[in-house]
Amino acid sequence: QVQLQESGPGLVKPSQTLSLTCTVSGGSISSGSYYWSWIRQPAGKGLEWIGRIYTSGSTNYNPSLKSRVTISVDTSKNQFSLKLSSVTAADTAVYYCARNHLISGYADYWGQGTLVTVSS
Amino acid sequence: QSALTQPASVSGSPGQSITISCTGTSSDVGGYNYVSWYQQHPGKAPKLMIYDVSNRPSGVPDRFSGSKSGNTASLTISGLQAEDEADYYCSSYTSSSTFVVFGGGTKLTVL
Numbered sequence: 001q002v003q004l005q006e007s008g009p010g011l012v013k014p015s016q017t018l019s020l021t022c023t024v025s026g027g028s029i030s031s032g033s034y035y036w037s038w039i040r041q042p043a044g045k046g047l048e049w050i051g052r053i054y055t056s057g058s059t060n061y062n063p064s065l066k067s068r069v070t071i072s073v074d075t076s077k078n079q080f081s082l083k084l085s086s087v088t089a090a091d092t093a094v095y096y097c098a099r100n101h102l103i104s105g106y107a108d109y110w111g112q113g114t115l116v117t118v119s120s
Numbered sequence: 121q122s123a124l125t126q127p128a129s130v131s132g133s134p135g136q137s138i139t140i141s142c143t144g145t146s147s148d149v150g151g152y153n154y155v156s157w158y159q160q161h162p163g164k165a166p167k168l169m170i171y172d173v174s175n176r177p178s179g180v181p182d183r184f185s186g187s188k189s190g191n192t193a194s195l196t197i198s199g200l201q202a203e204d205e206a207d208y209y210c211s212s213y214t215s216s217s218t219f220v221v222f223g224g225g226t227k228l229t230v231l
Contacts, residue, residue, distance in 0.1 A: 037220070046209065046222060046223070046224045046225045047158075047166065047209055047211075047222040047225070048222070049218060049219070049220040049221070049222065052219070052220075060219050062218055063217050063218065096165055096166070101171070103154075104152075104153075104154040104156075104171065104172050104213060105154055105156075105211075105213045105219070105220055106154070106156035106168060106171035106172070106211070107156070107158075107166070107168060107211075108168050108171070108177065110165040110166055110167075111165065112164075112165050113165050
């Protein structure tokens with residue numbers, strides 16, 4: 001059974017960089033059948049796609065966040081990571097990592113989510 | 121403003137059927153058979169309920185079904201149960217630069 005687990009600071013100061021890691025267990029992150037993504041959800045609001053990474057290291061980002069987002073992968077640790085720079089209160093949200101089917105993009109496994117609050 | 125349009129809320133009584141719509145454009149829902157639906161209970165991560173318009177992952181009850189007509193996809197839940205009360209989100213592949221789009225979510229209330 002594949003499991004994903006987000007980890008990282010729950011509190012980040014404004015203008016700093018949010019850093020989260022997603023650890024994958026029960027399967028290899030190097031499987032060519034999937035890509036890996038980050039999605040966030042502000043309290044009481046809907047889901048927002050942040051970006052994705054393929055095991056090759058190729059990435060795509062939401063244009064609204066592209067200038068501030070970096071997603072990377074460490075296949076040796078079976079992990080992928082998110083960095084979001086210059087954060088503001090608007091970046092306060094629950095952040096999820098997910099595994100996505102390579103072709104159609106559906107997310108079949110999700111992490112439990114981690115709340116990141118941006119506040120001084 | 122979400123890229124896909126869903127009703128904010130729907131409701132039904134136990135045993136009844138409800139349908140949640142998800143309207144997009146020919147660049148997403150209408151152009152590809154890559155629509156998925158997710159169920160989210162409060163404080164929990166989304167759970168995949170339907171993929172590729174009408175396919176159910178293993179373990180999802182056959183009370184849940186999906187379909188698509190033109191630019192609108194639909195999720196139907198038959199034989200409503202109390203445990204179905206949750207938020208439901210649709211998602212689609214899109215040829216736009218975002219690659220993935222979500223609907224704004226629909227709150228299902230089981231009366």
